[in-house]
Amino acid sequence: METATETTDIAEASARPLRFAIIGAGMAGILSAIKLIEAGLTDFTVYEKADRVGGTWRENTYPGVACDVPSHLYSYSFDLNPEWSHLFAPGSEIQTYFERVADKHDLDRYIRFGDEVLRCEFDGGRWHLETASGHTDTVDVVIAATGVLHHPRYPDIEGLNTFAGDAFHSARWDHDVPLIGRRVGVIGTGSTAVQIVSAIVGEVGHLTLFQRTAQWILPQVNPAYSDAEKAAFRADPGQLVQLHDSLSQLFEESFANAVVDADSPQIKMIEKACLDNLENNVTDPELREALRPDYRAACKRLVISEDFYQAIQQPNAELVTAPIERIEPGGVRTADGVLHELDVLVLATGFQVDAFMRPMKVIGRNGAVLEKVWADRPVAYLAISIPDFPNLFMLNGPNGPVGNFSLIEVAELQFRYIMQLVELLRTRRAREVSATHEALDEWEAAREEAAKHTVWVTGCRSWYLDDRGIPAVWPWTFSRFREEMAAPKLEAFELVE
Ligand code: N01
Numbered sequence: 001m002e003t004a005t006e007t008t009d010i011a012e013a014s015a016r017p018l019r020f021a022i023i024g025a026g027m028a029g030i031l032s033a034i035k036l037i038e039a040g041l042t043d044f045t046v047y048e049k050a051d052r053v054g055g056t057w058r059e060n061t062y063p064g065v066a067c068d069v070p071s072h073l074y075s076y077s078f079d080l081n082p083e084w085s086h087l088f089a090p091g092s093e094i095q096t097y098f099e100r101v102a103d104k105h106d107l108d109r110y111i112r113f114g115d116e117v118l119r120c121e122f123d124g125g126r127w128h129l130e131t132a133s134g135h136t137d138t139v140d141v142v143i144a145a146t147g148v149l150h151h152p153r154y155p156d157i158e159g160l161n162t163f164a165g166d167a168f169h170s171a172r173w174d175h176d177v178p179l180i181g182r183r184v185g186v187i188g189t190g191s192t193a194v195q196i197v198s199a200i201v202g203e204v205g206h207l208t209l210f211q212r213t214a215q216w217i218l219p220q221v222n223p224a225y226s227d228a229e230k231a232a233f234r235a236d237p238g239q240l241v242q243l244h245d246s247l248s249q250l251f252e253e254s255f256a257n258a259v260v261d262a263d264s265p266q267i268k269m270i271e272k273a274c275l276d277n278l279e280n281n282v283t284d285p286e287l288r289e290a291l292r293p294d295y296r297a298a299c300k301r302l303v304i305s306e307d308f309y310q311a312i313q314q315p316n317a318e319l320v321t322a323p324i325e326r327i328e329p330g331g332v333r334t335a336d337g338v339l340h341e342l343d344v345l346v347l348a349t350g351f352q353v354d355a356f357m358r359p360m361k362v363i364g365r366n367g368a369v370l371e372k373v374w375a376d377r378p379v380a381y382l383a384i385s386i387p388d389f390p391n392l393f394m395l396n397g398p399n400g401p402v403g404n405f406s407l408i409e410v411a412e413l414q415f416r417y418i419m420q421l422v423e424l425l426r427t428r429r430a431r432e433v434s435a436t437h438e439a440l441d442e443w444e445a446a447r448e449e450a451a452k453h454t455v456w457v458t459g460c461r462s463w464y465l466d467d468r469g470i471p472a473v474w475p476w477t478f479s480r481f482r483e484e485m486a487a488p489k490l491e492a493f494e495l496v497e
Helices: 004-013 027-038 091-104 191-200 227-235 237-259 265-281 285-290 308-312 407-426 437-451 478-486
Strands: 020-023 044-048 111-113 117-123 126-131 136-139 141-144 166-169 183-187 206-210 317-320 324-328 331-334 339-341 344-347 361-363 392-394 432-435 493-496
Touching: 020 027, 020 117, 020 136, 027 044, 027 091, 027 407, 044 136, 126 141, 141 407, 183 191, 183 331, 191 206, 191 308, 206 331, 227 237, 237 265, 237 478, 265 308, 308 317, 407 432, 407 478, 432 437
Parallel strands: 020 044, 020 141, 044 111, 117 361, 141 392, 166 344, 183 206, 183 344, 206 317
Antiparallel strands: 117 126, 126 136, 324 331, 331 339, 432 493
């Protein structure tokens, strides 16, 4: 009779060898590489268009950049970090963390830097990749870890290119441009602009913030961790796990569940905290009214800042609410005829959030072209799998959880789910796995229905909303996401033998 070990050995010997391509070496790409190595699936290449890992944290280097998820939560669960300097660590520290984790797992030898994947075509049961340098690869599984907020959105403002000073998008910060004593304009009032304003107001000569829409600001202190606290984390990693888990629970109960229920007591508490912040911390009544939003808190992605109101009340700061008419060589002309003269113009105008792995050309089964499939808007079953695009799995794909969660926790849960689908391929239960059209349609309908109860549809414009005004994000609680990610429902997948 065969022993259990022999049975496993036989199963392993007959397992299908799989080659993988991971696209992107940001947070989710690094995670995928580490987890594949851990599973013994080491035949893979990570394709990264830039020359370093880090994704959004490599690209966003603007003054004040930080994550609004606490750093001990915004960490890999398997690589918690005792060294975080603050509750919300600065972006450069987060970038260093990703570089250190990638080094620790010796990922450089798997990563092809400076080579963008331009095309992926499914043919003969495998994916054929072509990169910008002309390199080709053939793989069984593609993991698209290409990120969400990475294609800068430039505003469509007349005369933008005529500006005679220095102008750049917040995600393309030009560190060669001096700011000290100069006249700097910032367009936008999202999380990015708010961080920039607080960080630079003390050094610029004059700061002009062009506000199209006022934002609710949730005040949140950002204490530093003491040397003693860091030493305690180092000495007892169990404390770090506890901290990570308690932050996760706190975030889930306070934020994550609040935003998906517009009538919840938690959202009312957030609204009150934002309102108190405005009432108590902006002294000039005219400025206070200019900064008062006319929609509910957290309808737009909530902006978290300890010191924005202080910054905008500095004598060298000015809030401009008149609509921008055009940009001229000397500055920004607003509809009231005023020319706001500037030396530097920062476009903190956000990202094209529906691009995902595009502009990469992706061709699935029977010639299905992603660009056409997504002509109206991007969709993927549970944000992971697209019908007719077998063995291609997305991390942080369309309509997944992005609001007020740690995207690392999201990606870890998604990856575990994907690995269960990969196991079907490896154990030869299927050669091709992709969601069925029916499963996707059902999920989309349920998602759209659930979205009606969220705070995101209570009357504001935001990057969460698609062209129909439906939030392109996970509209349920985080525990529901965890449940969905526990195990794939196989009836939702087309398994080609
Ligand atoms: O971009 P946004 P962001 N004329 O899209 C304005 C994450 N993030 O880079 O509100 C004038 O939120 C636009 O105005 P309006 C986080 O998920 C996190 O700030 O549309 N204004 C808006 O004010 C965040 O939500 C962190 O009327 C124009 C702004 O530009 C996401 O990234 C830090 C305009 C864009 O705001 C995006 O944030 C940074 C025009 N033509 C980012 N076009 C943290 O973790 C656009 N605007 C803290």
